[in-house]
Amino acid sequence: MELPGLAFAVWLSLCFCVPVDGYPNGKVRQACASMVPCHGTAPTLPPEHSIALNVTEFRPGDTIEVNLSGPDFEGFFIQARDAAHLDGPAVGSFTLADPRLSQLLTCGRTKNSAVSHTSKRKKTQMKVYWIAPGDAPNHVQFLATVVKKYKTFWVKIPGPIVSQPNALSPATEATPTSQPISHLSKPFNVSGCGRTKFCIRNPSNCDAGSASCSFLSFQREGSSVLVELSGPSEGYLAFALSHDQWMGGDDAYLCVNEDHHPRVSTAYLKGRSPPVRDSENALEDVSWRLADGVLQCSFRRSILLPASKGRFALDANYYIFLADGESSGDGLIHKHRRQPLVTTAMYNVSGRPRDVGGSRAPPLVKAHGALMFVAWITTASVGVIVARFFKPVWSHSFLFGKEMWFQVHRGLMLTTVMLTSASFVLPFIYRGGWSQQAGYHPYLGCTLMALTILQPLMAGFRPPRHAPRRWLFNWFHWSTGTTARILAVVTMFLGMDLPALDLPDPWDTYTMIGFVAWHVGIDVLLEVHSYCLVRKVELVEDDRVQILQSLTSAEAE
Numbered sequence: 001m002e003l004p005g006l007a008f009a010v011w012l013s014l015c016f017c018v019p020v021d022g023y024p025n026g027k028v029r030q031a032c033a034s035m036v037p038c039h040g041t042a043p044t045l046p047p048e049h050s051i052a053l054n055v056t057e058f059r060p061g062d063t064i065e066v067n068l069s070g071p072d073f074e075g076f077f078i079q080a081r082d083a084a085h086l087d088g089p090a091v092g093s094f095t096l097a098d099p100r101l102s103q104l105l106t107c108g109r110t111k112n113s114a115v116s117h118t119s120k121r122k123k124t125q126m127k128v129y130w131i132a133p134g135d136a137p138n139h140v141q142f143l144a145t146v147v148k149k150y151k152t153f154w155v156k157i158p159g160p161i162v163s164q165p166n167a168l169s170p171a172t173e174a175t176p177t178s179q180p181i182s183h184l185s186k187p188f189n190v191s192g193c194g195r196t197k198f199c200i201r202n203p204s205n206c207d208a209g210s211a212s213c214s215f216l217s218f219q220r221e222g223s224s225v226l227v228e229l230s231g232p233s234e235g236y237l238a239f240a241l242s243h244d245q246w247m248g249g250d251d252a253y254l255c256v257n258e259d260h261h262p263r264v265s266t267a268y269l270k271g272r273s274p275p276v277r278d279s280e281n282a283l284e285d286v287s288w289r290l291a292d293g294v295l296q297c298s299f300r301r302s303i304l305l306p307a308s309k310g311r312f313a314l315d316a317n318y319y320i321f322l323a324d325g326e327s328s329g330d331g332l333i334h335k336h337r338r339q340p341l342v343t344t345a346m347y348n349v350s351g352r353p354r355d356v357g358g359s360r361a362p363p364l365v366k367a368h369g370a371l372m373f374v375a376w377i378t379t380a381s382v383g384v385i386v387a388r389f390f391k392p393v394w395s396h397s398f399l400f401g402k403e404m405w406f407q408v409h410r411g412l413m414l415t416t417v418m419l420t421s422a423s424f425v426l427p428f429i430y431r432g433g434w435s436q437q438a439g440y441h442p443y444l445g446c447t448l449m450a451l452t453i454l455q456p457l458m459a460g461f462r463p464p465r466h467a468p469r470r471w472l473f474n475w476f477h478w479s480t481g482t483t484a485r486i487l488a489v490v491t492m493f494l495g496m497d498l499p500a501l502d503l504p505d506p507w508d509t510y511t512m513i514g515f516v517a518w519h520v521g522i523d524v525l526l527e528v529h530s531y532c533l534v535r536k537v538e539l540v541e542d543d544r545v546q547i548l549q550s551l552t553s554a555e556a557e
Contacts, residue, residue, distance in 0.1 A: 032090070032107035032114065034274040035077055035145045036155050039436070043155040043334065049073065049146045051159030058162050060134045063095075066159075068144050069125040075147035078115045079107065080130055083139035083161045087277035090114055091140060097127040138167035155332055181262055184289035184296055188215065188228045194355035197228075200320060202341050204357045211293050214341055216322055218314070218349035223303055225314050225350050226285075229255055230296040235326035236333045237295050240269055241318040241349075245342055245362070246432075247271065251312040255288065255297035256327050262288040264297050268310045274333065282311060295324075303350055317346035322358065339499040360502040364430040369492075369501055371423035375416045376488035381519050383412030384481065389526045413455070420452045430500075438498055444491040451484040489516055 031037060049070030058064055068076055079090040090113035096102050101123060104112040115128045132140070142159035187209030193199035198218040206213035208230045215230040216239050231237045240252040250269040254277070255262065264286045267275035283299040290296070305311040312318065323340040327333045339360040347354065387409040394405035424445065427435070435442055458480070462473045495501065496508045 030273065031077065031145075032079075032105070033270075033276045034155075035079065035143060036274045037075070037077075037145065037147060037153055038273070039147075039150055039153065043328075043332065044148075044152050047146070047154040047157040048148075049144065049154065049157055051078075051142050051144055051157065053142070053160050053162060056160070056162055057165055058132045058136070058140070059164060060132050060136050062132045064130045064132070064162065065127065066094075066130050066142055067125065067127050068146070070146065071148070072122045072124055073146045073148050074120045074122060075117045075153075076115075076126055077145040078126075078128060078142065079113065079144075080140050080142050082137040083141040084137065086141065086143070086156075091136060092133050093131050095129045095131065097129065102126060102128060136164065139163045181264070182287045184287045184298065187289075187294070188217065188230055188296060188298075190215070190217075192219070192353075193217065194353055196353055198347065198349050198351070198353050199355045200322060200341070200343065200358060201355065202322070202357055202360075205355075208296075209294065214322055214324070216320070220303075220350045221300075224284075224300050225303060226298065226300050227253070228296070228298045229253075230294060231322070231324050232293055233257075233295045233324040233326075234290065234293060235295075236324065237297065238267075238275070238321075238323045238333075238336075240321040240323075241312050241314075242321060243318065245319050247321070247340075250321065251310060253283075253299075254333070255295065256333060257290060257295060258327070260290070262286075262290075262297065264288065264299055266311065274335075278310070314350045315348065317348050319343055319346055320349070320358070337499075339502055361500060362430055364426045365500045368423045368426040368430075369495065371419045371426075372488070372492060372495075375419035375423065376485065376492070377515050377519070379412045379419065380416040380485060380488070383409050383416065384485070385522070385526065386412065389530060410459075417452055417456055420449060424449045439494060441491060441494045441498060444487060444494065448484060448487045448491055451480055451487065455480055455484065 036043070047070075049068060052067045052069070054065040055062075066078065068078060078094070080092045082088050082091055089108045090110055093110060093112040094104060094115045095112070096104065096115070099118075101118060101121065102115050103118050105114040105116055106112060107114045110133075115126075117123075130142070139161050140163075141161045144157045144159060145153065145155050146157060147153040187207075190199065190201070190208050193201070196219060200214075200216040201208075202214045203212070206215070208215040208228075211232050213230070214232070215228070217228040219226045219228075229237050229239060234257060236254060236256040238252060238254045240247075240250040242250040247269055248271045252267040252269050252275050253264075254267055254275065255264050264283060265277050265281055266283065267277045269275050282305050283301055285300040286297070287299070288295075288297045301314070303314040305313070320343045321340045322342075323336040324338075325334050325336040339362075341358040341360050342362070343356060343358045345356075347356065386405055390405045390408075391403075394408075395403055397404040399407040427442070427445075455477070458473065458477055462477070463470050493509070493512060496503055496512060497505070
C-alpha cells in the first residue's frame, strides 16, 4: 500500500514543479530589448509614475541624476536610449544610489546599461545615476517599466529627453529619415488571388474590405514583392515568416496605428517575447488606410536583402503567421487578442500564385481537447453507468473469467486513463513548458491527471469483496472518481474559452452544457428506474410473505 502512495506523491510533485516566468529578484535580462515583463497580461494604461532628471543638457562623461517616483511599486527597470531610435539598444551606464533596493544589469554589449529592483519590497521612489558615454547620441531619452503587482504594470514609461549642447531638436533630426507614407483610397482587391497574387484569407474566400476578414497578399513585381495586409483591428496588424510553426527566430512585419499615425516597420521575433523592431527600415512605397474598424497597410520589399540582418529572402518556403491586437498611443503593441493564424504548410510567397487559408487552432491543442472530451464525456461516463446500474443485470454473465459488468467497466476506465495521459502531455509539447496565460485550466488539469492515476492504483490494491475494510475502499474509489468527473467538466469549460482552441463562442458552451445535461439526465433516469425495480421486488416479496403467513403449516409446506 505504500508503493502507490509514494509514486503518486512523486508524480504530483513533478506535475506542479514547473517553471514560472517572473522576476521577483530583478534579473530581467530576458526583457532587455522589449522592457516587457513576462507576466502573461497586457500593460496597464495610462502610467502613474514619472521620471525626473536634474539637468536638460549633457556632455560625454557627465553624470545625471535620475529619479523614478509614483505610487507604491514592487519592481522597476530603467534604461536610457537614443531618442531618435527608441527601439535600439541601451546607451550609457548607471551607478547605484542604494544597492539594497537596486542592482545593475548588462543589456547587450554595454556593461551596467540598465537598473532593476532586487526584491518585491514596496517603494515609492528610486534614484540612480546615469553616466553619458563618449559616443553618446545627440539626444537621449530615459524609459522605465514599473510593476505595481504581478498583473499590473506599465511598460516604457517615457521620461525626459536630454540633449548635447547645440544639437538640433529630435523632431528636426528625424524629419529627413522619416518614412513617406501615403493613404489608400479603397480596400484591397481580392480578384487577383490565385491568379496574380499569393493570398492568405480567413475565413476562406472572404473580401478584404470585410470587418471579419484577415487578409495577406504577396504580388511579385520584378525583383521586389508588393505586400498587402488587412484585418479587423484598430491597433496593429502583423505577419511573420517562419521556418516552423512555433514563434521565435522569425522575420516579422508590423503595421501599427500610433494615435492615428501609421508606423510600418520590420521586426524580429525572439521566442515568445514581444517583437524587437529594427532601427533601419527596408520597406518602400508604404500606404495605409483605417476605416470602419478595418486596418490596411501595403508596402514593397526587395526579394533579397543581403545587407539587412534578420530579413529572410522571399524566394524560399516559409510558414506564415498572421496576428492582430491592440496598441497604445505611443506605438507599444500588446499581446495579440486571439491565436495567430498559421498556414498549414510552407509556401514560397514569390512563387506560383495561390489562394490559401490557415488555422488559429494548433493541431496539438485540437487533439488535446478532442481526447479529453472523448475520455470524460464518453468512456468515463459510460464506465460509471455500467458499474452503477448493470452490475445486477450482468452479475451472472462472464467475460474472460470475470463478471461481464466488471470487465466492461475496467476496460472503459483504463481507456479513460490512457486517453487522459496521452492528452495531458500535448499542451506541454506545444507550449514547450508551463503556460502562465491559461488561467486555472492547467492547474485543474494537473489535479485531474493526479486523480486519474490514483484511481487504477487504488483499484490494484483493493481488498477482497468480503474483507472488513472493503467498505473503506469502496468509499474512496467512489469519491475519487466522482471528484474527477466533476473536475473534468469544470476544466473543460475553462479550456473551451482559451484562444488556442478558437471555438465558436457561445455555441461551444451551449454544446457542452447539452452534453452534460444529457448525461445527468441519463443518470437520474436510471436511478429512478433502479428505484422502481427495487420497490417492485420489495412489494412482491411482501405479498409472498403475507400469503405464506395466512396459510397453515401443511399448506405452507
